[in-house]
Amino acid sequence: MGRTPPHPEVSQFDLQQVLEALVDPVRRSIVTQLDAAGRDIACGGFERRSAGRPPRTTPRCCAWGA
Template sequence: MDDRTPHHPDVRTIPLQQVLEALVDPVRRSIVRQLREADADIACGSFDIAVSKSTATHHFRILREAGLIRQHYVGTSRMNTLRDAEFAEAFPGLLDAVVDAERNAPAAARRPARA
């Protein structure tokens, strides 16, 4: 294992509340949707999200700590994978519902709220 690879919690130990809090943010839902629709792992800088690098890093950390994504390095790129099968076992149907809702939401509802 690469020393740069962060800890990934066991999905079965994650409380539902933490998962729901991770999925409440539209940027994080977009990341989950893009990973679900991708044919391969996606590098952190390759997502279609309009946030700064530091904000994106925060969103990826929240998703990883909630057990939703797995991150690993390929060269200098931090790659992201949706932990779909593990998640379906721990929370049946949850990601299907979230991704379907995200796909069908009006564009304005998918944008983060401005402070």
């Protein structure tokens, strides 16, 4: 049994704010996963992605060129 929050009308969206929000790689990943799933995903069901950061196994000095 899901719940549907109220959604604003398209005319109420500020396109600039939407685009600025999608600059964040975590938010962009969430939107991409929701679109690909075609269904609701529970908070704990999202795949964790590195958002452009090197894998944890890579030593920091090597990953960032320090």
